[in-house]
Amino acid sequence: MAKIAVVGAGYVGLTTAACFSHLGHEVVCGDIDAERVARLAEGDVPIVEEGLEQLVVDGLRHGRLRFVVGAAAAVAGVEFAYLCVPTPQAPDGAADLTFVESVAAEIGPLLASESIVVNKSTVPVGSTRIVQRALRRPDVLVVSNPEFLREGSAVHDFLHPDRIVVGADDPNAASRVAALYLGVPAPFIVTDPASAETIKYAANAFLAAKISFVNAIAAVCEAVGADVTDVVLGIGSDKRIGHDFLRPGPGWGGSCFPKDTRALVRIAEDAGYDFDLLRGVISVNSQQHARVVDKIRDAAGGSLDGVVVGVWGLTFKARTDDLRDSPSLAIIEALRREGAVVQGYDPTVERELDGIQLCVDPYEACAGARVLAVLTEWDDFRWIDPEHVGELMSARQVVDARNLLERPAWQRAGFTYQGIGR
Ligand SMILES: NC(=O)c1ccc[n+]([C@@H]2O[C@H](COP(=O)([O-])OP(=O)(O)OC[C@H]3O[C@@H](n4cnc5c(N)ncnc54)[C@H](O)[C@@H]3O)[C@@H](O)[C@H]2O)c1
Numbered sequence: 184m185a186k187i188a189v190v191g192a193g194y195v196g197l198t199t200a201a202c203f204s205h206l207g208h209e210v211v212c213g214d215i216d217a218e219r220v221a222r223l224a225e226g227d228v229p230i231v232e233e234g235l236e237q238l239v240v241d242g243l244r245h246g247r248l249r250f251v252v253g254a255a256a257a258v259a260g261v262e263f264a265y266l267c268v269p270t271p272q273a274p275d276g277a278a279d280l281t282f283v284e285s286v287a288a289e290i291g292p293l294l295a296s297e298s299i300v301v302n303k304s305t306v307p308v309g310s311t312r313i314v315q316r317a318l319r320r321p322d323v324l325v326v327s328n329p330e331f332l333r334e335g336s337a338v339h340d341f342l343h344p345d346r347i348v349v350g351a352d353d354p355n356a357a358s359r360v361a362a363l364y365l366g367v368p369a370p371f372i373v374t375d376p377a378s379a380e381t382i383k384y385a386a387n388a389f390l391a392a393k394i395s396f397v398n399a400i401a402a403v404c405e406a407v408g409a410d411v412t413d414v415v416l417g418i419g420s421d422k423r424i425g426h427d428f429l430r431p432g433p434g435w436g437g438s439c440f441p442k443d444t445r446a447l448v449r450i451a452e453d454a455g456y457d458f459d460l461l462r463g464v465i466s467v468n469s470q471q472h473a474r475v476v477d478k479i480r481d482a483a484g485g486s487l488d489g490v491v492v493g494v495w496g497l498t499f500k501a502r503t504d505d506l507r508d509s510p511s512l513a514i515i516e517a518l519r520r521e522g523a524v525v526q527g528y529d530p531t532v533e534r535e536l537d538g539i540q541l542c543v544d545p546y547e548a549c550a551g552a553r554v555l556a557v558l559t560e561w562d563d564f565r566w567i568d569p570e571h572v573g574e575l576m577s578a579r580q581v582v583d584a585r586n587l588l589e590r591p592a593w594q595r596a597g598f599t600y601q602g603i604g605r
Pocket of ligand 1: 190191192193194195196213214215216219253254267268269270282285286303304305306330331332333334438439
């Protein structure tokens with residue numbers, strides 16, 4: 184079993200650290216956030232991710248997982264150092280490598296000879312070489328091992344991935360990284376670093392394109408009087424297309440798709456290719472946020488000024504507490520710009536958010552509201568009694584931006600129901 188450092192204890196780093204320790208490795212996870220580290224050292228996991236807390240607690244109890252403050256404290260004597268730090272969007276759309284480069288510069292002098300630095304952060308093509316330069320250690324190799332986990336099922340996805348991608352110039356380094364996943368049933372794709380880095384961006388861009396495509400089809404359905412639910416069933420049944428990621432909604436968001444699609448447009452542009460198709464995918468997504476706002480305004484009778492809107496769902500998707508680039512927040516901001524008063528509820532959000540009256544349950548969010556908007560696909564919302572909700576509201580108007588609710592039940596309770604593409 185190997186000695187592994189994981190730098191960054193966020194969604195990816197913490198999952199990586201907990202899962203590698205679960206596989207039997209000795210893992211030290213370092214983060215600059217001292218408060219986060221203190222909580223993790225007590226087995227208190229600060230993010231919502233199914234099964235993660237149990238793995239962290241198990242790892243701590245068996246002595247295979249430790250948390251320390253800072254990257255430097257994590258890497259002493261390790262054979263592998265995983266970089267799982269943020270790669271946010273820079274103002275010009277490119278991925279900002281500041282975190283990655285500064286960690287590489289920090290740990291470079293401390294790494295053992297023949298150890299391997301592994302990029303798990305999503306980084307543009309060429310970053311493996313940038314990290315190699317920042318390390319200033321020719322005796323330490325850099326390997327790309329992008330992560331494809333989905334928030335909400337991160338532990339499952341790490342331990343049961345569709346594939347494991349390893350990009351390395353040195354075949355021996357690639358084999359050493361692949362060997363860390365012993366016991367994980369998945370095919371390996373071993374390639375060069377540039378291809379591994381491109382696979383990650385291409386995968387996210389393709390998934391974003393599928394969602395934008397179905398949202399565009401939903402708009403066509405509305406225009407021609409078709410029902411997108413049946414259309415999706417019809418096209419998804421074709422094995423070449425498949426059902427995954429073909430759910431219309433308020434548009435994609437989260438910590439990855441928005442920045443990664445823009446970064447890929449930029450990567451292509453820098454390399455002399457105009458990725459017009461992907462720019463279209465991004466533009467359809469912004470239009471989708473606006474289309475949901477239009478529906479809510481229509482439901483309110485044409486103006487949002489002073490209108491109370493109840494919002495169910497704030498996170499970018501269900502089963503996570505992640506609010507980063509959530510379509511729900513983008514839509515709420517647009518509603519507020521037009522004068523709406525927003526009462527929001529989400530099962531995992533407890534902290535106050537600017538301009539949203541945060542409610543303790545879905546019913547409170549509806550009290551006195553003229554329109555109810557369902558913006559995140561939490562299962563809990565599906566089973567709420569529309570009659571009870573209607574009694575709390577000042578008008579029976581619902582905009583179901585996830586096509587989540589049982590439409591006939593809401594219509595029977597006297598609601599005017601607007602979904603997406605139906
Ligand atoms: N979130 C996802 O679903 C997902 C999936 C695949 C890939 N990725 C990629 O993985 C990377 C990390 O994403 P995330 O969502 O885990 O980010 P995150 O913001 O949740 O976590 C990053 C962590 O790194 C820590 N950190 C920052 N600088 C540090 C330093 N110098 N030393 C030690 N720790 C430091 C931060 O305190 C934070 O806890 C990004 O490149 C992202 O694009 C994310």
